[in-house]
Amino acid sequence: MLNQAAVGASGEPFELVVERGKIGELARAIGAEHPDHRSAQPVPPPTFLTTMFHWERLRLDSNPWHRVGMSEERGMHAEQEYVFHGPPPVAGTRLLCTSRIESITEKHGKRGGTLTFAVMVTELRDDSGRLVAEARMTGVETERAPDGAAGGAP
Amino acid sequence: MIPPPPRVFGPITRTDVVRYQGASGDLNPVHHDEPFALGAGYPAPLVVGMLPAGVMFAWASDWLGPANVRRVRCRWQAPVFPGDVLTTSGTIAREYDDGGERRVDLELVSTKQDGAVAVRGWATFVAPPTPPPLAPSTDGKESR
Numbered sequence: 001m002l003n004q005a006a007v008g009a010s011g012e013p014f015e016l017v018v019e020r021g022k023i024g025e026l027a028r029a030i031g032a033e034h035p036d037h038r039s040a041q042p043v044p045p046p047t048f049l050t051t052m053f054h055w056e057r058l059r060l061d062s063n064p065w066h067r068v069g070m071s072e073e074r075g076m077h078a079e080q081e082y083v084f085h086g087p088p089p090v091a092g093t094r095l096l097c098t099s100r101i102e103s104i105t106e107k108h109g110k111r112g113g114t115l116t117f118a119v120m121v122t123e124l125r126d127d128s129g130r131l132v133a134e135a136r137m138t139g140v141e142t143e144r145a146p147d148g149a150a151g152g153a154p
Numbered sequence: 155m156i157p158p159p160p161r162v163f164g165p166i167t168r169t170d171v172v173r174y175q176g177a178s179g180d181l182n183p184v185h186h187d188e189p190f191a192l193g194a195g196y197p198a199p200l201v202v203g204m205l206p207a208g209v210m211f212a213w214a215s216d217w218l219g220p221a222n223v224r225r226v227r228c229r230w231q232a233p234v235f236p237g238d239v240l241t242t243s244g245t246i247a248r249e250y251d252d253g254g255e256r257r258v259d260l261e262l263v264s265t266k267q268d269g270a271v272a273v274r275g276w277a278t279f280v281a282p283p284t285p286p287p288l289a290p291s292t293d294g295k296e297s298r
Contacts, residue, residue, distance in 0.1 A: 022177070029174040030208035031163055034216045043220040046211040046277070050204050053179030073194065077203050081227040088223060 002104050002116050002141060006067035010100040014062040016055040016124065018044060020091040026051060042091045049082050049135050052097060052122065064101055068118045070141050078117065079138035089132055095124040102136070113143030155258065155281065157244050161213045164239035166201055171236065174205045201234040206273050210264045213242040214277050218258070222280040228262075232270045239267045249281065256281040 023044045027037040036043040056062040089095060099122040109115045122135040164170075172186055183190040184200055191199040207228045215223055234240065244262040251257070262275035 025177040026208070027212075029170070029177040030205065030212045031161075032208075032212035032216060032220070034212075034220050036220050045208065045220055046215050046223045046226045047204060047208040050178045050180070050208075057179070077230065079227065079229045080204065080207060081225070083225045084223060087221045090221075 001069075002118055003067060003069040004104055006064065006069070006101045006118075007104055008101060009064040009067045010098060011056070011062040011064040012059055013096050013098045014052075014056050014059040016049075016052050016095045016097050018048070018089045018091050018093045018095070022051055022054075023048065023091055044088055044090075046082060046088070047080075048088070049122075049124070049133060050080075052135065055097070056099070062097075062099065064099055065118075065120055065137075065139075068101060068104065068120075068139070070118060070139055074143075075139055075141045077137070078140040079136075081134075081136040083134045083136070085131055085133065089124075089126070093126065093132075095126060095132060097122050097124045109142075115143075116141045155246060155249070157246065157260075158213070158217050160241050160243040161209075162239060162241050163206075163209045165237050166205075166234065166240070168199065168236050171199065171201055171205065174208070175202060178202070178204060180204065196233075198235045201236065201238070203230045203234075203273065206234055206240050206264045207275065209240065210242045210244075210262050210273060210275050211277060214244060214260055214262060214279065218279040219282050222282055223277065224257070224280060225278040226275065227277075228273050228275040230273050232266065232272050234266065234272050238272075240264045240272060244275075244277075247276075 020042050023042045026048055027045050032045040099120055102119040102121045104118045107115045118139050120137045124133045126132050175181055184194055185202040186199050211226050242264045244260045247261045248259040258279050258281045260277045264273045266272050
């Protein structure tokens, strides 16, 4: 059972600076070979914003996900989405990020009983306040212990 | 536009997973700590889902250019373990104009050596005027 009261809960805003070294590190880890990752002003790979883990940790209460109360044993990363409102932010860009719990919904699965989905959205804005990107993470909790059918705990 | 040939990544090693986790900052021990993973009921450390997802979308951004991406979404469907070999492929679902800008929607899939779908993806890119050809790589990894 997830905590329905968590819907709407927001974390404290946190800073994320798109770093050249981190772009190179992630590109190497996923085999991204485009020369733009290594140019004078490197462009990150499409899933680069996953590195916000490093930044949200620097600020207490930046991540409201714990309020959902998802089980560590039965919780998994089900879906991930990144939306860019224009070209992705290049190295040197400073973004201000805010996460909030967007929804918690139930679905009756065929095998695993009831599945409960929780969605957290993070909005990333530049210094002028323009919405640059959104990250949307969906976690799922199964009623029974999972058979390892997804990407791992969120 | 014609999508490039499929890209093979793997066999995935524990070093690949550790490198990815260090880069991403997701240090969940279930993805690298064998006793922890076995204790959680897995037969081996589970490859962190964002690694095959990242590999899959890199196939698309190596082709169409990372500056052209506007949306990516993925859904995990089967667990991936060290030793698995993933093959990414994709098709063009739609080409269209969006506010005077040429866009292309892709449908992507990453399959394991046994044919199981590990992760499925959807992406939207601004279509480059002339997408450069992409050479297939041997194992998708740089030399260590």
